[in-house]
Amino acid sequence: MPRWDGIEAFVEVVRLGTFAAAARQLQVSNSHISRQVARLEQQLGLPLLYRTTRKIRLTEAGERYYTHCRQLLDGFRNAETALQALHDHPQGTLRLSSATTFGERFIAPLANDFLCRHPQLDLRLHLTNRQVDIIDEGYDVVIRMGTLQDSSLIARRLCARREYVVGSPAYFTGISQPHSLAELAHHRCLIGSRDQWRFDVEGVHREVRVQGPWQANSGPALLDAALKGLGLAQLPDYYVAPYLASGELxxxxxxxxxxxxxxxxxxxxxxxxxxxxxxxVDFLVDHLPGRLAQATSPA
Incomplete structure (x- = not known):
């Protein structure tokens, strides 16, 4: 199809938001992407994109064309995946995302172990506490924790994880420990990336919005604040296990x-x-539970 290169360039520009990002994804120059999209618009006789110095957006024709072209491109990639599966061995680039600290501590080492077994594979690992868009940002696998929202995505459970509400003995000097969720309103709550804490109430999952004078999108910073008596924090087991064992939390x-x-x-x-x-994913299922167990076992 003579328009195929232009279609692929157009879809990547819209999906990634800029010509530069599309050029990096397709491993060509910015000018090449721009020429391909311009040629496609000329062939169609309609503008597909509004261009400004800061961003791009779709025209009405571009919105309709993008919907169909993306389905076409996804179908082509599905066909490639089906053929690749015949080889039954990993190849190409594995695009992976995870929360920052969990990724640094557990996912990155396991991903590196996996690459040692499959040196023909390339890795693109992105660590962020932002919830990425798996489809639009082009990831193969994203590691998520907690309760998942219903979606068309496929999810496979890797292992269990417990969450604790903790405070230091210094924090509880002169203040009583909470015994009900309602009492959290009377405590200084240290907030991480989310201001909703997760609980199980008589077997039903519940989220409680908390407030407090401290917030950061960093687990280690949150742990440090809790250890220094600044308030209560909700943190997963692999953060707090050694401090619960020592009595520091x-x-x-x-x-x-x-x-x-x-x-x-x-x-x-x-x-x-x-x-x-x-x-x-099979490799993570086999190895991640053991790594987490080591991290949460008493010293």
């Missing part, structure tokens, strides 16, 4: 503890059968 609200927040590998449905995705 005290766990509260045990009857409402979220005992299995879960760690999940989430992937687009059309990529779940790709050898690189299937085998990497």
């Amino acid at each position: 005290l766990a509260v609200l045990a009857p409402f503890q979220c005992r299995d927040a879960g760690v999940w590998a989430v992937m687009p449905s059309h990529r779940q059968h790709s050898p690189k995705v299937r085998q990497f």
